Amino acid sequence: MNAATNTAASNASSEAAYYTHAYLDEQTKRMIRRAILKAIAIPGYQVPFGSREMPVPYGWGTGGIQVTAALIGPRDVYKCIDQGADDTTNAVSIRKFFATVADVETTESTADATIIQSRHRIPELPLREGQIMVLQVPQPEPLRGLESRETETRAMHAYEEYGLQYVSLYENISAFGRIAGGAGYPVLVDERYLMSPSPIPKFDNPKMHLSPALLLFGAGREKRIYAVPPYTRVRSLDFEDYPFEVQKWTQACALCASHESYLDEVILDDSGNRMFICSDTDHCATRRADGHHGSMSDFSLEDAEQSRTGGERP
Amino acid sequence: MSAALALMPDDTPLLRVEGLTKRYGAIIGCENVSFDLRPGEILGIVGESGSGKTTVLNCVSGKLAPTSGGVQFKTRRHGLANIHELSEPDRRRVQREDWGFVHQNPRDGLRMRVSGGANVAEPLMNLGDRHYGRMRQATIDWLNRVELDISRIDHKPRTFSGGMQQRIQIARNLIHAPRLVFMDEPTGGLDVSVQARLLDLLRELVRDLDLSAIIVTHDMAVARLMAARLMVMKGGHVVETGLTDQVLDDPQHPYTQLLVSSVLQI
Numbered sequence: 009m010n011a012a013t014n015t016a017a018s019n020a021s022s023e024a025a026y027y028t029h030a031y032l033d034e035q036t037k038r039m040i041r042r043a044i045l046k047a048i049a050i051p052g053y054q055v056p057f058g059s060r061e062m063p064v065p066y067g068w069g070t071g072g073i074q075v076t077a078a079l080i081g082p083r084d085v086y087k088c089i090d091q092g093a094d095d096t097t098n099a100v101s102i103r104k105f106f107a108t109v110a111d112v113e114t115t116e117s118t119a120d121a122t123i124i125q126s127r128h129r130i131p132e133l134p135l136r137e138g139q140i141m142v143l144q145v146p147q148p149e150p151l152r153g154l155e156s157r158e159t160e161t162r163a164m165h166a167y168e169e170y171g172l173q174y175v176s177l178y179e180n181i182s183a184f185g186r187i188a189g190g191a192g193y194p195v196l197v198d199e200r201y202l203m204s205p206s207p208i209p210k211f212d213n214p215k216m217h218l219s220p221a222l223l224l225f226g227a228g229r230e231k232r233i234y235a236v237p238p239y240t241r242v243r244s245l246d247f248e249d250y251p252f253e254v255q256k257w258t259q260a261c262a263l264c265a266s267h268e269s270y271l272d273e274v275i276l277d278d279s280g281n282r283m284f285i286c287s288d289t290d291h292c293a294t295r296r297a298d299g300h301h302g303s304m305s306d307f308s309l310e311d312a313e314q315s316r317t318g319g320e321r322p
Numbered sequence: 323m324s325a326a327l328a329l330m331p332d333d334t335p336l337l338r339v340e341g342l343t344k345r346y347g348a349i350i351g352c353e354n355v356s357f358d359l360r361p362g363e364i365l366g367i368v369g370e371s372g373s374g375k376t377t378v379l380n381c382v383s384g385k386l387a388p389t390s391g392g393v394q395f396k397t398r399r400h401g402l403a404n405i406h407e408l409s410e411p412d413r414r415r416v417q418r419e420d421w422g423f424v425h426q427n428p429r430d431g432l433r434m435r436v437s438g439g440a441n442v443a444e445p446l447m448n449l450g451d452r453h454y455g456r457m458r459q460a461t462i463d464w465l466n467r468v469e470l471d472i473s474r475i476d477h478k479p480r481t482f483s484g485g486m487q488q489r490i491q492i493a494r495n496l497i498h499a500p501r502l503v504f505m506d507e508p509t510g511g512l513d514v515s516v517q518a519r520l521l522d523l524l525r526e527l528v529r530d531l532d533l534s535a536i537i538v539t540h541d542m543a544v545a546r547l548m549a550a551r552l553m554v555m556k557g558g559h560v561v562e563t564g565l566t567d568q569v570l571d572d573p574q575h576p577y578t579q580l581l582v583s584s585v586l587q588i
């Protein structure tokens with residue numbers, strides 16, 4: 009074998025390794041990247057893409073996983089959250105998946121991550137330039153609940169006919185006296201395309217407005233990708249006499265005393281004792297490490313879990 | 323009524339249909355249909371089932387593209403325009419802003435997944451109203467006007483009777499003050515007594531609002547009650563037109579004579 013053949017052989021083998029990086033083949037990644045570029049070029053517009061079979065069931069974030077797989081490179085630091093938490097089964101297994109197939113460093117720290125994949129939250133720590141937020145979307149079409157005909161919803165987007173979306177807000181006020189609806193609250197992106205940011209709570213909607221980070225949305229089953237590029241206007245829909253507002257809590261986080269973060273309610277026992285804690289586990293842990301203490305900061309959630317699932321009370 | 327029409331100052335038609343033909347493959351839906359509609363005029367299109375009434379109505383209202391022929395309408399935005407030559411968004415806007423369309427089957431004209439009240443308010447939202455309180459009040463006013471119990475404003479359409487669903491549909495199609503309303507057998511699926519009350523209501527509204535309307539019906543009694551002028555269709559063709567009283571009292575075409583006499587037999 010001469011030198012030339014040797015080089016060719018080693019090229020072939022490194023190419024082979026390259027082909028399997030991050031699970032998807034290069035062809036597929038290119039196709040997804042093209043969809044992502046289109047999505048960035050037309051903020052809020054749902055770009056169809058050839059969604060692939062992924063080794064997880066629909067509803068487990070196949071759209072988000074494909075977007076991540078198409079983008080992730082060896083120097084990326086990957087974070088994955090589910091319901092705001094890094095340690096849920098879903099988040100852990102998707103993180104492991106990318107640690108294995110893309111050989112990237114993973115993290116629970118929002119500050120350290122370059123790609124953050126999420127299902128229900130945008131982290132509390134403001135995102136920065138260079139970060140990519142990948143959101144897994146079950147239903148990309150905000151009008152679907154009211155109009156089942158795809159031809160009709162497409163026409164509504166094409167001609168910017170968004171009156172129908174207000175019908176759902178109207179219904180909400182009629183039923184609850186206010187615009188309820190926590191997750192997937194509709195927004196207008198760059199004053200043009202109606203977009204469902206589902207399923208983040210409306211608490212997180214303002215974080216999208218003029219965000220320095222790139223926000224990408226992937227819907228695997230529905231085969232759609234859409235984007236909010238950095239520094240894009242994002243407006244939550246509302247009525248003049250019922251302005252948009254986010255959820256508020258009277259209490260602070262019981263662990264880190266935060267008054268600003270989105271809180272989850274945790275039931276502690278059968279007699280109705282409960283506590284409110286940050287849904288963003290990294291945010292809460294970082295604050296505690298920085299010396300912030302809530303009213304129950306010594307409390308162990310694991311113990312509470314045991315008592316909740318029928319274990320002996322301590 | 324006819325004398326009043328003749329004295330109307332604005333004599334230019336609101337709508338002009340010329341040589342309208344629609345073929346479904348080899349089947350003729352309608353052929354070479356022409357008519358004018360003046361502001362404030364109610365035109366009835368009558369004829370047996372399959373005679374082409376719905377085809378004409380759908381072509382005129384822009385729901386269906388004709389095979390040939392033109393539909394000129396005095397739009398608020400574009401002036402006199404051929405509906406089928408407008409771009410799709412412009413045509414949809416005319417449909418939204420200038421027209422109403424009452425379907426025979428409330429399921430085709432209502433959103434069954436949202437409340438009756440929201441159904442009535444939707445056209446306002448489609449026209450850009452973003453004030454809930456104002457729209458709510460307008461909805462209540464319209465529910466009163468079509469004699470519906472406003473305490474049921476937030477109930478879903480399926481909880482209402484057929485006649486009440488039609489009232490919701492009528493309110494939904496009048497709340498935005500359209501200039502022309504299309505109705506396809508608006509009382510078709512209803513019991514006779516319910517139908518009579520609904521017709522009374524429709525007649526009052528049409529008169530009070532000085533509406534222009536095209537109403538399709540196979541029922542000559544409905545035609546007599548509602549329309550000032552009639553167009554009789556058979557096999558996709560217009561066989562007779564004229565003032566309602568003339569057409570019904572002194573029908574010229576044998577087919578019209580048959581239609582009128584069949585009513586008398588009932």
Ligand SMILES: Nc1ncnc2c1ncn2[C@@H]1O[C@H](COP(=O)(O)OP(=O)(O)O)[C@@H](O)[C@H]1O
Pocket residue numbers: 346349350351352369370371372373374375376377378
């Ligand atoms: N979508 C369609 N495809 C094929 N033929 C149709 C269609 N719609 C209507 N037709 C035919 O066109 C003719 C006129 O129908 P239509 O306008 O519905 O009459 P009407 O409303 O007077 O009952 C009938 O012969 C009918 O069978």
Ligand SMILES: [Mg+2]
Pocket residue numbers: 375376377
């Ligand atoms: Mg018909």
Ligand SMILES: [Zn+2]
Pocket residue numbers: 261262263264265266269285286291292293295
């Ligand atoms: Zn906290």
